[in-house]
Structure formats: structure tokens, C-alpha cells
Amino acid sequence: MIKTIAKPQEKKVMGCGECRSTCQSACKTSCTVGNQSCERVTREEKIERK
Amino acid sequence: MIHVFNYRDKNYIYDVGSASLHECDTPTADFLKAKELGQDVDITYITDEQIAEILSDVEGLKSAGLLGKDEVKAYPMKSDEVKALCIHICHDCNFRCRYCFADEGAYHSKRESMNLETAKAAVDFLIQNSGKRKVLEMDFFGGEPLMNLDVLKATVAYAKEQGGKAGKKFLFTTTTNALLLNDETIAFFNAEMENVVLSLDGRPEVHDAIRKTVNGKGTYALIIDKIKKFVQLRGEKSYYVRGTFTAKNLDFAEDVVFLAREGFDSISMEPVVTDLEDLKLTEEHLPAIEAEYERLCEKYLAMHEAGEGFNFFHFNIDLEGGPCLSKRVSACGAGNEYFSVLPNGDLYPCHQFAADKEFYMGNVWEGITKPQIREKFKNSCLFTREKCGDCFAKFICSGGCNANNYHFCGDIDTPYEMTCAMMKKRIECAMHILAEKKRLKSSENL
Numbered sequence: 001m002i003k004t005i006a007k008p009q010e011k012k013v014m015g016c017g018e019c020r021s022t023c024q025s026a027c028k029t030s031c032t033v034g035n036q037s038c039e040r041v042t043r044e045e046k047i048e049r050k
Numbered sequence: 051m052i053h054v055f056n057y058r059d060k061n062y063i064y065d066v067g068s069a070s071l072h073e074c075d076t077p078t079a080d081f082l083k084a085k086e087l088g089q090d091v092d093i094t095y096i097t098d099e100q101i102a103e104i105l106s107d108v109e110g111l112k113s114a115g116l117l118g119k120d121e122v123k124a125y126p127m128k129s130d131e132v133k134a135l136c137i138h139i140c141h142d143c144n145f146r147c148r149y150c151f152a153d154e155g156a157y158h159s160k161r162e163s164m165n166l167e168t169a170k171a172a173v174d175f176l177i178q179n180s181g182k183r184k185v186l187e188m189d190f191f192g193g194e195p196l197m198n199l200d201v202l203k204a205t206v207a208y209a210k211e212q213g214g215k216a217g218k219k220f221l222f223t224t225t226t227n228a229l230l231l232n233d234e235t236i237a238f239f240n241a242e243m244e245n246v247v248l249s250l251d252g253r254p255e256v257h258d259a260i261r262k263t264v265n266g267k268g269t270y271a272l273i274i275d276k277i278k279k280f281v282q283l284r285g286e287k288s289y290y291v292r293g294t295f296t297a298k299n300l301d302f303a304e305d306v307v308f309l310a311r312e313g314f315d316s317i318s319m320e321p322v323v324t325d326l327e328d329l330k331l332t333e334e335h336l337p338a339i340e341a342e343y344e345r346l347c348e349k350y351l352a353m354h355e356a357g358e359g360f361n362f363f364h365f366n367i368d369l370e371g372g373p374c375l376s377k378r379v380s381a382c383g384a385g386n387e388y389f390s391v392l393p394n395g396d397l398y399p400c401h402q403f404a405a406d407k408e409f410y411m412g413n414v415w416e417g418i419t420k421p422q423i424r425e426k427f428k429n430s431c432l433f434t435r436e437k438c439g440d441c442f443a444k445f446i447c448s449g450g451c452n453a454n455n456y457h458f459c460g461d462i463d464t465p466y467e468m469t470c471a472m473m474k475k476r477i478e479c480a481m482h483i484l485a486e487k488k489r490l491k492s493s494e495n496l
Contacts, residue, residue, distance in 0.1 A: 002063065002078055002107040005485045006369040007070040007116055015376030018185045020221065020245075021134040021388050023400065023451075032473065033378055034446030035480075037368045 016040055052118065053442030054082050057344075057482040064481060065111075066442050067119030069369055071481055072111070078104050086118075121445075125379040128428050131181035133387040135172055136189045136401050137205070139164045140198040141393050145227050145269060147261045149296060149324045155193035157392075157405040163198040164393040169205040171414040172391045176209075177216050179417070186213065187244075189223040191390075191401055196230035206242050223247065225292075227261070229269065231276040236283055244288060248277050251293040252305020252319070259298060260329075274312075281314060289316055290363065296322040296329040300338045303346035310353060310360040318363035321472060323402075323454065333468055340475045347479040351486050367446070367480035378432070381448040385411070385427025399427055402453030427452065427462070435463045447473050 019039040051066040061079035063072040074082075077096045081104050083089040096104075111117035140163045143155030155161065173188075180186055188209060190202050202224070209220045221244040228248050239246050250273065251257040258268025281289060291314040295302035302319055309317050321339070324330050331339065346362070353359055372378075382388075385399030392404060395414040403409040412419035432438060435449040449455075450465045450473065458466035 001103070002072050002074045002111060004111070004116060005062075005071040005073055005481075005488060007068065008372070009370050014374045015380075016374075017131070017133060017183055017387075019373060019377060020223075021187060021189075021383055023136075023382065023384070023388065032364060032446060032476070033373050033381075033448040034368070034477070035363055035366045036373055037366075037371055038373055041371050 051121065051440070051442065052082065052086060054079050054087060055478055057347075057478060060482060060485065062478075062481055062485065063117070064442055065117050065119060066445065067121040068116050069372075069445060070111075070116040070119075071369055071484065072116070073485055074107075078107070082108075122375055122379065123433070125376075125431055125433060128380055128386060128431070129181065130179075130428070131183050131387060132176055132179040132389065133183055133185075133383060134187035134189065134389075135176050136191050136388070136390040137164065137169065137172055138192065138390060138392050138401070138404065139169065139190050139195045139202050139205070140193040142197055143192060143194045143227070144197060144229050144264065145194070145261055146264055146266070148326060149260055149294060149322050149329050151323055151402065152193065152404070159405055161193075162393045164201060164391075164395075166201050166204050166208075168391075168393065168395045168414065169201055170208050171395060173205065173209045173212055175391075175414040175417065177212055177218055180218060184217065185219050185221060187221045187223065189225065191225050194227055194229070195224050196226055196235060199230070199235065203238060221245075225249070227269070228273040228277050228280070231273075231280055236280050239280070240283055240285070240287060246280070246284075246289045247292050247318075248280065248289065249293070250274075250277060250291050250309065250314075251295075252299070252302065253308045256299045256305055257293075260294075260296065278313060290318045291316065293317070293319045294322050295319055296324070297331055297335055298329060300335060300342060303342050303349055306346055306362060307349050307353070310358070315360040316363075317360060321469075323457070331468065336468065336471055339472060343472070343475045343479050347483060351483060354487065355490060364476040365480045365483050367477065367484055369481075369484065375445070378445045378448055381431050381435075382450075382452045384452045385409075386424055399423070400453055402451070402457070430462055435465060437465050441470070441474075443470075443474050443477050446477055 053064040055062055061074050061076055063074055077100050080091045080093050081096055083091045084093045141155060141157055142161040146154045176186055195202055206222055213220045222242055223245040224243055225247040254270040257270040261269050263269055291309055293305055306317055306319050321331050322329055350362055390398045390401045390404045391414055397411045397413055398404045398409050411423050418424050432444055432449045438444040438449050450469055452462040454469055455465050456462045
């Protein structure tokens with residue numbers, strides 16, 4: 001039995017650079033890009049929800 | 051490439067090429083470990099009927115592009131546009147923390163503050179070198195940035211003014227030890243800072259053992275109420291209470307939980323980077339650290355289920371809407387899109403390289419005068435890190451921190467295995483949490 005938990009959505013944008021630098025998100029020593037979300041998509045979703 | 055792992059009684063498959071996460075039963079996990087990964091796992095107990103079912107599931111996922119998907123192997127060159135500056139607004143500190151990588155604020159040089167002329171030149175440098183970028187970042191760092199508050203405030207005002215003229219939006223961050231937080235600074239931060247990182251190590255005795263005043267006294271009692279007040283007034287804006295764990299508190303899950311119970315809902319806890327014998331983390335600590343991340347994971351989930359959930363930076367993972375592939379592959383932007391500016395205006399790849407003369411890159415008036423250093427950082431990406439090639443975590447960690455790699459292995463492209471091991475454990479915990487949260491949500495909807 002295999003059950004899919006998560007799969008990536010198609011990205012609307014690539015490499016727009018609007019996300020924060022990884023190092024400036026929280027840690028300043030052990031950065032993990034995958035701990036962040038795409039800020040542009042997150043922001044656009046917030047606008048859509050309003 | 052696939053990564054098959056178990057977390058306690060749960061089995062997971064992470065498909066690196068598609069970034070999909072699947073849960074499976076033990077026969078499926080064992081079968082894939084033996085047949086796909088070549089591991090020495092007993093699969094004689096699996097029946098022919100079960101094998102047929104496994105193969106059918108695998109084929110279905112492969113057809114859907116969710117298993118064994120080809121990985122991206124090439125990536126376009128990075129641009130020369132500068133995106134962010136770490137402004138060392140003050141190379142002095144009102145704390146004397148033993149583990150400080152920055153030599154307790156002085157960076158192995160004289161204690162000094164940045165003047166406004168230099169800070170303005172840094173803003174101009176960023177705008178002039180940002181190309182088509184619309185969103186720029188400035189991170190006020192130290193030492194302790196609040197020791198140079200007037201210049202910090204004037205720099206923010208100048209950046210907003212100049213950014214407005216140039217069609218750029220500035221996002222500001224400050225990292226502070228919180229000692230000088232008061233009503234005025236809290237109001238200023240809440241009005242202007244996109245993110246604020248507040249240093250607090252957890253339980254009072256853990257914090258006070260390392261983070262001391264210039265007179266050698268513990269600082270917990272001096273800052274806790276200030277941080278609580280700040281968070282109370284922060285509203286929806288971003289902040290992190292950020293701790294550091296050392297060999298002295300390998301039970302750091304207790305510190306994270308302590309911070310959460312103190313009312314902080316956005317927490318990060320980072321492994322120390324130090325040469326101090328009694329504090330540094332070594333490979334012999336690794337089993338205890340990995341076990342502690344699991345313990346933290348269990349506590350995190352229990353609190354989430356009890357309605358006391360909080361955000362722990364390293365347990366965030368967004369496989370559905372996470373960063374684009376471009377960001378995942380380009381790795382850390384230090385030395386190319388991100389620089390540190392010292393109080394005298396000198397440019398370095400990032401704060402962890404600051405004042406290491408070998409990495410001096412130029413200054414905010416003349417720009418980059420050592421293009422060969424920038425080329426090295428610009429050409430570095432996930433695919434130049436050979437050791438990352440067969441790692442399941444590569445598109446999540448992007449090959450790690452340039453400075454960490456350099457300081458431990460002598461090369462920005464060679465990841466430090468101790469850091470990798472901690473990273474991989476945190477990612478497995480994060481994936482388990484993702485699955486458990488989905489399970490909880492679907493049971494609530496029943």
C-alpha cells in the first residue's frame with residue numbers, strides 16, 4: 001500500500017527572486033531553503049482569499 | 051532517486067525528482083529498500099500477492115511522475131543582481147556570550163559603529179546593483195544593532211526614500227539580543243521591520259550559562275519581559291525567538307518546549323558553531339542530537355494536537371507550495387546576491403566571513419574590487435557540490451551554508467557531514483510532521 005501525502009503544485013513563477021534570502025529568515029547558521037514557502041505564491045493566495 | 055525511511059512505526063518514500071512524499075506499509079518499504087536501493091533487507095516474508103500489489107502501486111506512481119522521476123541536472127547561470135545586504139550597524143555588544151562567532155561583537159578587530167554616511171552608501175550600493183529586482187532586503191546585524199539605533203532608524207528612512215524613487219521595495223530585518231528593547235524600539239520595529247530575530251536560548255539556566263552581561267551576569271531576567279512585550283505587540287508580523295544549543299544542552303527539546311510554553315509561537319533553535327572544547331558539537335554527539343530531534347518532533351506534535359501548536363523553523367517543510375526549483379538549486383546567495391557590509395563599508399560574502407581578509411571583496415563606494423571572489427560564489431550551486439549528488443535532501447537544503455562548508459571543510463562546495471546528518475534528521479522529522487498534520491486534519495473532517 002502506498003498513499004501520497006504531498007506532491008508539488010505546478011509553479012506559476014520561477015526565479016522571480018522576491019523571496020527572502022534564506023539566511024535572513026530565522027537562523028543565520030543552518031539554512032534550509034525547503035523550510036521556506038514561495039513568498040510570491042503565498043502573498044498572491046492571501047490576496048485571493050481577501 | 052528515492053529515499054525510503056521509517057519514523058518509529060511509519061514508513062515513508064520521498065521521491066527526490068518530483069519532491070513527492072508517500073507513506074507506505076512495511077512490506078512496501080522493505081521491498082523498495084531491497085530492490086530499488088540495493089539494501090540488505092529481508093524480503094522473503096513478502097508474499098507474491100503483496101509483491102504484485104506493490105509493483106502495481108509503483109507503476110501507477112511512476113506513470114503519474116510521482117516516483118523515480120528524472121531529476122533536474124542543469125541550471126542557468128545566476129544573475130549579477132544584488133538582492134540583500136547584512137548591515138553590520140554596530141561591531142560592539144552589550145553581552146559577552148561565550149559561543150559568539152563574532153568575537154563578542156568585535157569580529158577580532160576594534161569595537162566600532164557604522165556612521166550614517168557609510169550606511170547611506172550601502173543603501174545606494176544595493177539600489178545601484180539590484181538590476182531589475184523590485185524587492186530588496188537589509189538585515190541589521192551586529193554586535194548588537196540597537197546600540198546604534200539612531201543610525202539604524204535614519205538608514206531605514208533613507209532606504210525607503212531612495213527605494214521609492216527607484217521603484218524598489220525594502221524589507222528590513224533586525225537580529226537583536228533584546229536588552230535595549232523598550233516602548234520606543236518596539237514601536238519602531240513593529241512599524242518598520244518585516245522580521246525580527248530575538249536571541250534567547252531557552253530555559254533560564256541554559257541561557258544564563260552562556261549569554262552574559264559584560265560583568266559576567268546572566269541575562270535571562272533582563273530580557274524575558276521585554277521579549278514577551280515585543281511579541282505581544284507584534285500582531286501578525288513575523289518574528290523568531292532564536293536559540294543556540296551546545297554540547298551543554300543536548301536536551302534542547304526542553305528549551306524549545308520551554309519557549310513555546312512561555313508564549314512564543316515562532317521559534318528556531320540552531321546548533322552552535324564554535325571551537326570551544328566544552329561547547330562544540332562533534333560526531334560523538336550526533337546520536338544524542340538525532341534522538342533529541344525525534345523527541346522534539348513528538349513533543350511538537352503532541353502540543354499541536356492539544357491546540358498549543360507553534361512554528362519551529364526547521365520542522366517547516368512545504369512540498370506543495372515551497373520554493374521554486376530555481377531557488378532550490380541556486381543555493382546560498384552569499385558573495386553574489388547577498389553581502390555583509392562592515393562598519394567601515396567593506397564588503398564580505400556574509401556575516402560568517404566578515405573580517406576574514408581572504409574574503410574582502412570591495413567596499414560600498416567602489417563596489418566589488420575582487421571579482422574573482424564573486425565568480426567563485428556565483429558559480430557555486432547545488433550541482434557544483436559533488437557530495438550532494440546522491441543525497442535525498444539536496445533540493446531541500448541546497449547544499450548547505452557556504453560559510454559552514456568553508457569553515458569546517460575548507461571549501462564552500464564541500465558540505466560538512468555533521469551538519470548534513472542533522473539536516474537530514476530534521477527533514478525526516480518535518481516530513482513525518484507533514485504527514486501527521488494531514489492525518490489529524492482529515493480525521494477532524496470526518
